[in-house]
Amino acid sequence: MTRxxxxxxxxxxxxxxxxxxxxxxxxxxxxxxxxxxxxxxxxMANIRSxxxxxxxxxxxxxxxDKTMYQVEEGSGIxxxxxxRPENPARTAxxxxxxxxxxxxxxxxxxxxxxxxxxxxxxxNPQSVREVQRMKDMFHITGGNVxxxxxxxxxxxxxxxxxxxxxxxxLYSPKCKY
Numbered sequence: 001m002t003r004x005x006x007x008x009x010x011x012x013x014x015x016x017x018x019x020x021x022x023x024x025x026x027x028x029x030x031x032x033x034x035x036x037x038x039x040x041x042x043x044m045a046n047i048r049s050x051x052x053x054x055x056x057x058x059x060x061x062x063x064x065d066k067t068m069y070q071v072e073e074g075s076g077i078x079x080x081x082x083x084r085p086e087n088p089a090r091t092a093x094x095x096x097x098x099x100x101x102x103x104x105x106x107x108x109x110x111x112x113x114x115x116x117x118x119x120x121x122x123x124n125p126q127s128v129r130e131v132q133r134m135k136d137m138f139h140i141t142g143g144n145v146x147x148x149x150x151x152x153x154x155x156x157x158x159x160x161x162x163x164x165x166x167x168x169x170l171y172s173p174k175c176k177y
Contacts, residue, residue, distance in 0.1 A: 031150075031169070033152045033170040034153070034166065035165070036159075036166075038156075038163065046097075048094070052079075053076070058072065058078075071111075099113070100140075109122045112140070116137060145177050151175065155175075
């Protein structure tokens, strides 16, 4: 009798535990979270000179002669004429997706294009030319998770590489960080 009683108690406890579980998934219907911002790999690798751009997320600076180069974090490099330091003039912008660093030796500018190290000929800043690319020299991480914990849209590699995150209303997100 004692054995049957213990077995019945265990079975009852198990059934009670299962009954308290909610059926289905715990995914919310509508929630504020993060959606990945994508860029195609071909667009990411496209490095080009352009007209001067406003400095929004200015980063590291390199000065060579009367020219200052300033990283625009994540998007490129500003070229600024400092012949007259009291009145610097932006002269060009080099689009380099994912740029974070720069170094210059002679007419060659070294920077990162996300995980690739690229070498650019800057002898003519209005027409910068890529002279070398070393694939996967860096291991920049963090792009695959949003900046804050919570729900987010799952990454779809078919849409390109994640270059950032946008906070917005999500509907039934399946991923959580």
